Amino acid sequence: MEKHPNVVAVRDALDAAGAHGIQVVVLDDAVHTAAAAAEALGVETGQIANSLIFDADGEPLLVLTSGAHRVDTARLAAGHGIAKLRRATPEFVREHTGQPIGGVAPLGHPKPVRTLVDTALEQYAVIWAAGGVPRAVFPITYAELVRVTAGTPAEVA
Template sequence: MTAHLPIRSRLVHDALRAAGIPGEIVVLPDAASTAPLAAAALGVEVGAIANSLVFWSDGAPLLVMTSGAHRVDTAALAARLGRERIQRATAEQVREATGQAIGGVAPTGHPAPLLTIVDEALADHPEIWAAGGTAHTVFPMTFDELVALTGGVVTKVD
């Protein structure tokens, strides 16, 4: 039942179901807007947290799903992708592209699909956790489910 979920999380829930992903959205008592906070709240390794980071590149948003144990090397990633430059999106750009706020961006449930990069290191974890549309919501899935859900390109991001 999704009635107790915030509207942004209900959109994520509906997108997960449409993609055939069974993971349930969990509402955390405290905000988990960073990978270390989410990992601590869930009792998992920080590397099993799939951070949703929105960047701006070549005039469009770029979603990077990275392991919570990594930082994105934007110069190296731009070179790998053949892009001129990758820079952090502003809070306004994030909300416009995803309909969600920084600290709670999910890999799905956006107004339109986003070009997505998936950190290959997330494959090291049998279960990964991503934000569910708010800083208080998360959900589990597998690496393969994340790649299928986002249509993401798997590559090294650090």
């Protein structure tokens, strides 16, 4: 699993962004939810950065949100000039990220994806993000996550 093309793409993207010390960890089992990831890692659910892809007026929008809450899509759309915001289909997610739902990483996609980073994640010294497949994760700070994704901090809940 460590040589899976998606995991390699995430590692390469982290290196290209200058985040050389960050290691992608491959877990024993897949973790498709924030609660499962938190349990496997022994951390709070809020420390898990859920990677949610939305269809925003036909374009992908990646929202990295704390696992402790849900995205308020109406608020998000209104606050970011989006006329129609809806959950993306698995096919839309894979087309724009190259990764499966449950393993979508914040980076390592075929081309850059507009990204919003939940400000609620800022309260944690370390947060965990998906590493391209449902068994891979990596630790990162909030500031570094915003930097490596070229994301925009946002209130999303």
